[in-house]
Amino acid sequence: MSSLVVKDLCKSYVANKKQNNVLRNISFQIQEGEMVSIMGPSGSGKTTLLYTVSGMDSMTAGSVDFFGKELSKLKANDISEVRLNEMGFVFQQMYMLKNLSVYDNIILPAYQSKAQKML
Ligand SMILES: Nc1ncnc2c1ncn2[C@@H]1O[C@H](COP(=O)(O)OP(=O)(O)O)[C@@H](O)[C@H]1O
């Protein structure tokens, strides 16, 4: 079974009454343990793809199955739970909480997740 199955994924943005179809019918599968990199020029949709397959942003059409869970059918809270416990992200920008130390920023997700048993 594939860990990630993306089928006919579409993502469009509408800005100034113009529709920008950034992702048009993207389909691929990734197996557990597989290493994959996405390459493309700036503005080609790499970040949009990562945001939609992780549920951080909504999809316009298509489906994303992550370990048997269809993300478009999950509530926002449940997607957050999946992201917290089953996904890891290193963002281009730091998304630090200013009122916490660097150390606390780093361990905060572990406190919120099931991994807190290990702390
Ligand atoms: N939140 C947004 N609202 C409107 N358009 C966006 C938004 N995010 C990205 N885009 C547009 O989607 C396209 C792809 O952007 P992006 O996914 O950031 O590309 P990449 O990561 O490959 O540089 C660009 O044309 C960008 O302007």
Ligand SMILES: [Mg+2]
């Ligand atoms: Mg990007």
